[in-house]
Amino acid sequence: MPELPEVETVRRALDRRVRGRVITAYRVGRPAFNRPIPTRALSRLKGSRIESVERRGKYLILRLSRGWDLVCHLGMSGSISFDSVEENHVRFRFTAGGRIVKMHDPRRFGRVGCALPKLGPEPLSAGFNADYLLGALRGRSAAVKACLLDQAVVAGVGNIYATEALYHAGIRPQRRAGAVSRAEAARLCVEVKQVLRRAIRMGGTTLQDQAFKDPEGRPGRFSLRTAVYGRKLGACGHELKATNRPISGRTSLYCPVCQR
């Protein structure tokens, strides 16, 4: 579920609620995540103070006292709640400053205590610009959308926002990355930033089934504003099409009229 705007929404809530608090207890769910939480990560938790909560791409990073970090990823279906009575799919929980923080994850794809992989620039940073993107796409035969989804190219973009940004940039998702012109790369860069900023402002995307809720239990409101994703007609009014083959394993919608 969560892409950059959803993770950022969670980060802000976590930072507001548990920053400066000391972790007094934790519990691993049964079953826990698909990937076990390393014991060396758990052994550091108790007694550590949460100095801040940060984000890199789709990863949450709890900066702990004594210089330790706890890196978390919400996977495809993960969410976080505070002091909730909900016990379904709780894979990990901790208590900080008397507040109980639960990580829910039905599909168990999430991870806690993992290492941060090699990631491309933050899409909202100055380092993600036309020059950079053009260089990253140059010479590649993969679909431009596959490159946007590649976290080593740019960190935090997933299927929803890649779909939206390509639509606004007028580029078909299946276009060979190396065939994206300089002007198009510049446009794409701007649209990625814009769609992410808008989604953060709206508190993330909520779709019908796996409804994203922030840790305060509020749904995201971005679904009201998607132009392509989850729609039959684009914002332009044209009928949307799916690419013949999925890209990076994801179904990919586009407007055959507006996107080239």
Added chain:
DNA sequence: CCTATCTCCTGTAGGC
């Protein structure tokens, strides 16, 4: 290195 495919899970929607 690059690219495409498979896989880890569970829940849900839609077809019959």
Added chain:
DNA sequence: TGCCTACAGGAGATAG
């Protein structure tokens, strides 16, 4: 109604 299949917003491993 129930059963079955396909699919879901991620990403690491692997094979070519």
